[in-house]
Amino acid sequence: MKKIIVFLITSIAFGQIPQASTGKVHRLENFKSNYVDSRNIDVWLPEGYSGAQKYAVLYMHDGQMLYDAATTWNKQSWEVDEVAGELLFKGKTKPFIVVGIWNNGQKRHPEYFPQKPYESLSLTQKDSITAQLQKAGRTKEIFQPISDLYLKFLVTELKPYIDSHFATLTNSENTFIAGSSMGGLISMYAICEYPEVFGGAACISTHWPGTFSTQNNPIPDAFINYMELHLPNPKTHSIYFDYGNKTLDALYPDLQKKVDLLMQKKGFTNTNWTTQFFEGKDHSEKSWAERLHIPLQFLLKK
8 A cells, every 4th residue: 555655646746847957847737648547748858959950759657757856756866857968968869858758656557567468368367467466555456457558648649749849850760768667668568569659668677577576477478478579670679678686676687588588589689789787776766867878878879
């Protein structure tokens, strides 16, 4: 119950617009959708943003945690404005904006959980996933992912709005998606489901267990089986993975190694894929902020 309350606080209590240390955050308040619940969208525009040029776009999940620690439930943030601003100032990436999509509190888990891999499970396996998530306080109901609707919202509603209201490069070569934990999973799922939309994905501390135990858990294998069939073309797409080994990240090393073997099998090389391991790093915005420059440079290199 405590974890659910934390996610709700993350979603609804901190409504003030983040103060960016570089650039500016432009809020789309209570953005409406026909597919998912409305939510805030916080768009970061870099210093010198101008309609006279076009920008690549990075879509990021858990949007309320990205810019300003003073506005977050745990007083940590990704420091996206600082990290991105410095990279742009030093000319290390192509010009880009960041679209921060707020999570939806208690619905975060079903919105971010890849739906098709889940639906490939047997009823008994699905029941075990529900039981594990109920035990962890992530749901009271029978668990059912709604990530297909979430991605439909991103691709058919949010992206067209962003492209029509901001100076963006609209092709897949300049459209990227990123997130951590469950946000890493939905970023993987997005580039697999919509390879014509997203040219790159950063999957940070990817939550391969789906639940909070690796024991008797069919989900990691379901994810890998799905990826084997649906990974995008390595000639035209880039994928970044990383993980630590403390707190929740301690569940990830062995599972990530299986994913890495699959990436090699599917023809990904160090030109279009990397997996980074960070010894001693935990599952927190502080850790992700420290290394955010790495995936940003990997995806948005000039």
